[in-house]
Amino acid sequence: MPHTHSKADAQFDAALELLRANHQRVTEPRKAIIGILTKEHGPFTAEEVHKRMKKGSCDLVTVYRSLAAMEESSVVRRCDFGDGAYRYEINTGDHHHHHIVCRACHTAQTLDVCVADGLERIARQLGYSKVTHLLEIFGVCPHCQTEQDKQPRQD
Amino acid sequence: MPHTHSKADAQFDAALELLRANHQRVTEPRKAIIGILTKEHGPFTAEEVHKRMKKGSCDLVTVYRSLAAMEESSVVRRCDFGDGAYRYEINTGDHHHHHIVCRACHTAQTLDVCVADGLERIARQLGYSKVTHLLEIFGVCPHCQTEQDKQPRQD
DNA sequence: ATATGTGCAAATTCTTTGCATTAGA
């Protein structure tokens, strides 16, 4: 069966739709960025996105500006892995999630569980508005572990 | 009753002890930094710490270097409020905690609950070692809210 | 047609580093 409409394609189309709905223009650089974020497994920094683009597609500055604009319209989501650079992933919209991030190679795997709702409720009870949260798990992935790093399971 | 030994004093003494235990020197700048972190309510960026020090106490670079050194020895803990600057607080050692951070004024209040243990266990089951996590709650504090920002309670 | 986006260069912000000097243990 021909792969005429993969999940990535659907996310790509939805992203362009979202841009239009927010009166933001669908430009070549933005399409290229969205293409990368939907087809490759991120999240990526602006520089990582730029490196993955066809050479000469656009300036790194445009990647920064596009990602910032697209975060405004919820096309992408910004992640903070605590290492001094922001990363972006496509915003699937369905439900928010978190990551397990390898401290060594910085690859991330998605964690579909979230446990911070209770804390958000506490914040609202304390009178805070527009409550959100940041939650990421860090560790050294099996692939990056040397034998002596491998901890015996502690569960 | 004279306040001869406040909680801040106890934390201050414990911090110096910890420095010595780790063969790090107890210098004037470090004492000043620890003094601020124990007496004032943080967490603070390196620059915020420096501004709070008596003018001429030490260079900003020394604050950066001291904070980094003191994080090594667990005298302080580094926090990431997702706004591009790291913040430090004294490490009380007892148990880790999180913050509710005001998006507007960047003040933080401590949240003594943590809910990420389950997620850490999942990460270990997935084969990750040295698992830690980052969890902060963001919102606009009552003080920074204008009337229209004030959300009806949603709990 | 016109507001929005882009490229290039330069500025900003946060943080780190090199090296000679100073000061804890």
Add this chain to the structure above:
DNA sequence: TCTAATGCAAAGAATTTGCACATAT
């Protein structure tokens, strides 16, 4: 005494901004 810490200047990394030009709607 002698190693670790500091000051000053300069470098570095990530990100932002100004302004003229280009392009999507």
